[in-house]
Amino acid sequence: MNPKKNADIFVDIKPAPKVAAESVRKPDWLKVSLPTGTGYKKVKNIIETYKLNTVCESAACPNRGECWSSSTATFMILGNVCTRSCGFCNVITGRPTELDLDEPQRVAEAVDLMQLSYVVITSVNRDELKDGGASVWAETIKQVRQRCPETKIEVLIPDFCGNWDALKTVVSEKPDVLNHNVETIPRLYLKVRPQGNFQRSLDLLRQVKEAGLVSKSGFMVGLGETDEEVVELMKELKAVNVDLVTIGQYMQPTHDHLNVERWVHPDTFNKYREIGLSMGFENVFSGPLVRSSYHAGEQSAKLVSA
Numbered sequence: 001m002n003p004k005k006n007a008d009i010f011v012d013i014k015p016a017p018k019v020a021a022e023s024v025r026k027p028d029w030l031k032v033s034l035p036t037g038t039g040y041k042k043v044k045n046i047i048e049t050y051k052l053n054t055v056c057e058s059a060a061c062p063n064r065g066e067c068w069s070s071s072t073a074t075f076m077i078l079g080n081v082c083t084r085s086c087g088f089c090n091v092i093t094g095r096p097t098e099l100d101l102d103e104p105q106r107v108a109e110a111v112d113l114m115q116l117s118y119v120v121i122t123s124v125n126r127d128e129l130k131d132g133g134a135s136v137w138a139e140t141i142k143q144v145r146q147r148c149p150e151t152k153i154e155v156l157i158p159d160f161c162g163n164w165d166a167l168k169t170v171v172s173e174k175p176d177v178l179n180h181n182v183e184t185i186p187r188l189y190l191k192v193r194p195q196g197n198f199q200r201s202l203d204l205l206r207q208v209k210e211a212g213l214v215s216k217s218g219f220m221v222g223l224g225e226t227d228e229e230v231v232e233l234m235k236e237l238k239a240v241n242v243d244l245v246t247i248g249q250y251m252q253p254t255h256d257h258l259n260v261e262r263w264v265h266p267d268t269f270n271k272y273r274e275i276g277l278s279m280g281f282e283n284v285f286s287g288p289l290v291r292s293s294y295h296a297g298e299q300s301a302k303l304v305s306a
């Protein structure tokens with residue numbers, strides 16, 4: 001698709017205003033309900049009792065009320081301190097102190113108690129570890145499988161700094177879906193994912209598919225990309241045979257994080273989805289509040305039956 005043609009595709013979409021996050025209110029379509037109810041309290045209680053971390057809390061996810069109220073959450077393993085300093089992410093950056101080797105078992109117990117038919121597990125980056133935490137990843141998948149054999153497991157993994165042996169350690173446990181988010185278009189990597197590498201992320205995704213797993217990736221919009229660059233990014237993901245794609249609106253977690261450059265209209269998200277599906281992805285989940293773990297079982301339902 002040439003750039004002119006792309007521009008034509010989006011011409012009928014109401015242009016999103018370019019904004020500085022602190023000076024403009026969120027549009028109505030990003031308003032969410034407050035966390036309440038017994039489901040929410042139950043999830044909170046299990047997380048606290050088992051001393052677990054969730055990306056729902058650490059990343060200040062706007063969907064926490066909805067997800068926790070329907071008794072689901074995304075576990076974040078390997079601690080809550082990340083060795084990287086991505087411009088969009090609310091997880092604390094620092095030098096993690098230790099490895100919690102009981103964590104895989106506690107995650108499995110929590111999955112069991114929450115009676116999850118589909119679980120998403122992610123982690124911080126542990127670049128200071130030789131294997132980037134891959135052995136803990138593998139042990140977590142094993143423990144969940146052992147305790148909850150019916151539960152489908154989706155893992156959202158880091159790039160292990162391109163240590164492909166570490167990747168193999170995780171892949172060999174055969175999670176039902178393996179997700180690695182590219183997060184943004186390549187032009188914005190320096191400001192959005194300074195320690196990331198777009199080509200390395202594509203290489204990872206290619207290998208996941210070559211290993212025969214269901215592969216998934218996602219990215220945010222509102223960080224300074226154009227609609228044409230969104231289409232180009234989807235083409236790059238398709239070229240490495242990614243099965244599932246998620247696209248959501250970036251929301252600035254604090255004033256220390258990157259500004260929101262535009263609020264993307266829901267109609268434009270629908271257009272991204274249409275274009276992605278026409279490229280041949282198995283599914284494209286695209287919407288202002290979409291996060292990679294949002295309704296994850298539904299996203300992969302065609303490929304993984306829970």
Ligand code: SF4
Nearest residue numbers: 056061063064067293
């Ligand atoms: S979308 Fe994912 S990260 Fe956000 S609250 Fe739901 S499960 Fe947690």
